[in-house]
Amino acid sequence: MRRVHCKYVPWGGRRARRGSCSAARWSSVDLSLSDSEARFEREFSEWVRANLRDEWTARRTRLLPADESWAARREWERLLGSGGWLGVSWPVEYGGRGATLMELAIYYEVLAKADAPSLPNSAGQQYIGPTILEVGTAEQQSRYLAPIIQGEEVWYQGFSEPNAGSDLAGLQTRATLDGDEWVLNGQKIWGNSAQYADWGAVLVRTDQEAPKHRGISYLIVDMRSPGITVREIKQINGEAEFNEVFFDDVRVPRDNVLGNVNEGWQVAMRTLAWERGLFTLSVVVRLERQWRQIRGYAQVTRRAGKLLIDVPHIRERLASTYADVQLMRLANLRYLTWYLRGNLPAEETSYMKFYWSETAQNIADLAADIAGPELAAMTESPAWLDDGEWTSDWLASRVITVPGGTVDIQRNIIAERAFGLPRGT
Template sequence: MDLSFSPQQEEYRQHVREWLLDNIPEGWGTPEFNWPDDEAERGKILREWDRKLYQGGFAGISWPKQYGGQGLTHVEEIIFDEEAGKLNAPSGVNVLGKLLLGPTLLLFGTEEQKQRFLPPLLRGDEVWCQGFSEPNAGSDLAAIQTRAELQGDRWMINGQKVWTSFAHHADWCFVLARTDHEGPKHKGITFFLVPMDTEGITVRPLVQINGNKDFNEVFFDNVYIQAENVVGGVNNGWKVAMGTLGFERGTLALGRQVRFQNEFNNLARISSSLSKSGETVSESSYYRQKMAELFAEIRILRYHGLKTISQLLNEGKLGPEASLQKLFWSTMHVNMGKLGLEVLGEHAPYIGEESIARGALQDIDLGSRGAIIYAGTTQIQKNIIAERILGMPK
């Protein structure tokens, strides 16, 4: 595996970095950033960033030009993700559309669906959310109970979704619903595209443990959509969904790695300013060992990411190895959060403007808990690795 970049790719990297430095909102990622309390205003800021990315030529970098993309390769996409991660650039509000729905439509969508949905997605005109998980179907996604019944030339959807990120900002939702109750439960699922302004949809925000309000419950009460808003064929939604989750698990490792490196650097700075038992935390052999292990894991994540992208470039798709990567980075991030609280010690309970680094380490600990759940829980990833990589029996 060649880990180097060509001179042309390094030139592209410089172009990306210069553009980001010129366009990232002033003060972004710092305590001084004037982040509004109103959720609608936050959504406007993030949507404007999506539009700015498109105007700058950094939306759909590896997507075909006929669908609004830049027609470049996954290597340029990697470079942008790395540079954006280094500068803690905003992710925008349409991250699920770009990361999950777009690649899914490119793989499974009809030509009409690609032409209709991909260009406005990249322009930031239409924001997407993901309607997969349900109150009793999170880890066991095949247990979903949301139903879709064909009535004439329309589908009628009834059910509930939960943990739906950005649903309160979204224009559309890609939804899994049960269309056949006969046979194995994963055989009767269909992947739908649902406009969020359809009559019968109710969105209820959920407040997360860290105080953020990105998640929602979404209720579907006799929601009618057009028959052609099916991706990949009726009752073939499980295959489509597994392709979607593969993109979520495996394609953002390098961007995550540099953001994790930023968090680690902050943890190291804080460690050098706190004292325990007469020495700074960074001088303690115990904490130095812990920090060294964490640093090594972040570097390992980078090589995991390079290997996964190499597979995508060479084979055009991601395999079950994406589960190995997802298990690795989510567990590593939880360990980082735990170490952060351990470093803080008696300062850990205090969060707010007067706390150490304005609660940055507490945010890692609280936020990382979700990473071992979304895109498939740790237990699910272990099952996939055991059965599909190691060949162990079910």
């Protein structure tokens, strides 16, 4: 990860203040790491090399049944936590390292290069924890942040409902006050890892009369409370990563509201901005690796007597997907520069999410087109490519356009807020 200085025109035509960049340096580019960033990279890389066991890598855990994969990845997550390597960018007083965003980008890159697996509590670390840091009370911060950063407690995001996905503000799960407790009733769906979670960040309607965006609150719910039923949703591959969650007279302490009562929509938007945004920094390294594997395959595989790498339309698609990944890297660096200047993730995360999911699908489709039937080969087939990585990447690329708001919704946001186009009817 290298930093681009100074030359920055944020999206939407707003021009950033030039800060300390002199006019003469405004267009210069500095691609080097500072001494402390290089030290951070070295220290974390060495730690990962010494601690990441082969059976915890993405390559290995991908092949395990869901429960075993979860257990292996939790072991790795706890080790990161006890080594002080979770929530690295959180302030030191909350157990973090106070790492800069540049160091956070380096952190993601080191993990991706080492083929570390996805973290089970990514919801807690990457978007709910940062939301608690932003808007939580001192009591909430001291209760919930330490177990996230130590890898001890897992969070689930309870936003979507059967009739409220893209139209999230149409949610109907309701909470009414009864003395010092909220009483929750309703149903959520697509809850990733809800079956393992200790806590839920759950959006509920607390004012039935208010316009739909204004009557929502963001509750912190103990997932072991009586009245909660978690029902797994079986996927086509037999695994169950997602769940329906039913709330039946679930009692939640009155103070477990993140932000203000009836202002949960704004808090939810902060969570979604964190979810769509910085995480894409880690994705570039994975996409580059995927691209190199495809190129390697094309260099040694013949069809109709011709090496695939010599087929003009394959060369063209390799070139265009390579350009996509590099553009994604540069766009990420541009936004990173924006954040380093003290701005919080906002609408530009729609662009990051959009670009990431389109690029991932283009690369996966190229893999499918050149591998043909081999892409569908399953475990133990001699045609199995890179331990099933191609198959799993292709399957994953199908859903990437959906979580955190679909790409269609991101297109709407970009059109309306970045380009000022009129809202669709």
